[in-house]
Amino acid sequence: MIDWILFYIGLALTLLGGVMDLIASIGFFRFKDFYMRLHAATIGAIGGGFYPLIGLALIALSLDLDIYIKAYISGVCVIAAALIALTAPAGSHILARATHRSGEVVPKVVVDRIKEDMDKGDGEQ
Amino acid sequence: MITLIMGAIAVTLALVSAILIVNEKDVLKAIVLAGVESVFFAIALAIFLAPDLLIAYIAIGLGLNSLLFIYALKRGERYEEE
Amino acid sequence: MVSYSVLEGVLPLLFGLFTLAMIIYSLRVFTSKSVSDMVLAVDALTIDLIIIFVLIGLYYKSPYLLIGVIPLAAWILILDIVVSRYLSKGDRK
Structure with a gap:
C-alpha cells in the first residue's frame, strides 16, 4: 500500500516538474530583458529541477x-536535488551582479541608484 | 525506440552548436557553446550505454576545458577581428 | 512493490515533456544576444539534462549511467563563477 502512495506522489511531482519546465522555457522567449529572465530561470531551476528529482527518487x-x-x-537523485537547491540561486545572483557591474547588459529602468553610487565611488568595495 | 529518437535530437543539436562555434566572433560565447556541445554528446553516449566515455566527456569537456580556456582568455582579446 | 511495467507505460510521456523543454532551451541558447543571457539559459538547460540522465538510467535499469549527474550539477556553479569573474575583471582594467 505504502509503495503505491509513494509511486503516485512521485509521479505527480515529476509531471508537475515537466509542465513547469515547459513554462520556464517559453518564458525565456517571452520576457524582453536579461533581468526579467532571471524569474524564468528560477522557475526552471526549482520547479523544473528540484521537484522532479525528489519525485524520481520516490519512484525509484x-x-x-x-x-x-x-x-x-x-x-x-537526492544529492543532486540538494546541490541544485543550494547552488542555482547563488549562481544566478553572482551572474546578475557581475553583469550589472560590468555593463554587459544595460537595464532599461527609470532610475538606477546602484549605478549612481558606483559613479560616485561608494559602491566599489 | 523513444531513446533512439532522443539520441537523434541530441546529436542534431550538437551539430548545430558546432556550426555556430565556427562562425562565432565572440570567443567567450564560443567557449560556453563548446561546453554545451560536450553535454549533448554525453547524452548520446548515455543512450548507447558507454558510461566510461561519458565521465571523461563531462570531466574534461565541461570542467577542464572551460576553466583553462577562460583562464587563458584573461590575457588575450575577447573579440576576434576581421 | 509496484511492477516495473507500470512505470514503463508512463516513461514516454516524461521523455517527451523534458525533450521538448530541452529543444526550446537550446534554441534560446543558440539565438541569445549577450553572453550573460547565454550562461543563464545554459544553467536551465543543464538542470533539464540532469533529469534526462536519470530517466535514461531508469529506462535501462542500470545505475552506472548516473555517474555523470553529480559533476553536471556541480558544473552549474563553476561556470557561473568563472564567467562572472571574467566579466568583473574585464571592467576594472
Whole structure:
C-alpha cells in the first residue's frame, strides 16, 4: 500500500516538474530583458529541477528492482536535488551582479541608484 | 525506440552548436557553446550505454576545458577581428 | 512493490515533456544576444539534462549511467563563477 502512495506522489511531482519546465522555457522567449529572465530561470531551476528529482527518487524507491539499484538511483537523485537547491540561486545572483557591474547588459529602468553610487565611488568595495 | 529518437535530437543539436562555434566572433560565447556541445554528446553516449566515455566527456569537456580556456582568455582579446 | 511495467507505460510521456523543454532551451541558447543571457539559459538547460540522465538510467535499469549527474550539477556553479569573474575583471582594467 505504502509503495503505491509513494509511486503516485512521485509521479505527480515529476509531471508537475515537466509542465513547469515547459513554462520556464517559453518564458525565456517571452520576457524582453536579461533581468526579467532571471524569474524564468528560477522557475526552471526549482520547479523544473528540484521537484522532479525528489519525485524520481520516490519512484525509484517504490519499484520492484534489486535493492542496490533502487538505493543508488534515489541517493543520487537526492544529492543532486540538494546541490541544485543550494547552488542555482547563488549562481544566478553572482551572474546578475557581475553583469550589472560590468555593463554587459544595460537595464532599461527609470532610475538606477546602484549605478549612481558606483559613479560616485561608494559602491566599489 | 523513444531513446533512439532522443539520441537523434541530441546529436542534431550538437551539430548545430558546432556550426555556430565556427562562425562565432565572440570567443567567450564560443567557449560556453563548446561546453554545451560536450553535454549533448554525453547524452548520446548515455543512450548507447558507454558510461566510461561519458565521465571523461563531462570531466574534461565541461570542467577542464572551460576553466583553462577562460583562464587563458584573461590575457588575450575577447573579440576576434576581421 | 509496484511492477516495473507500470512505470514503463508512463516513461514516454516524461521523455517527451523534458525533450521538448530541452529543444526550446537550446534554441534560446543558440539565438541569445549577450553572453550573460547565454550562461543563464545554459544553467536551465543543464538542470533539464540532469533529469534526462536519470530517466535514461531508469529506462535501462542500470545505475552506472548516473555517474555523470553529480559533476553536471556541480558544473552549474563553476561556470557561473568563472564567467562572472571574467566579466568583473574585464571592467576594472
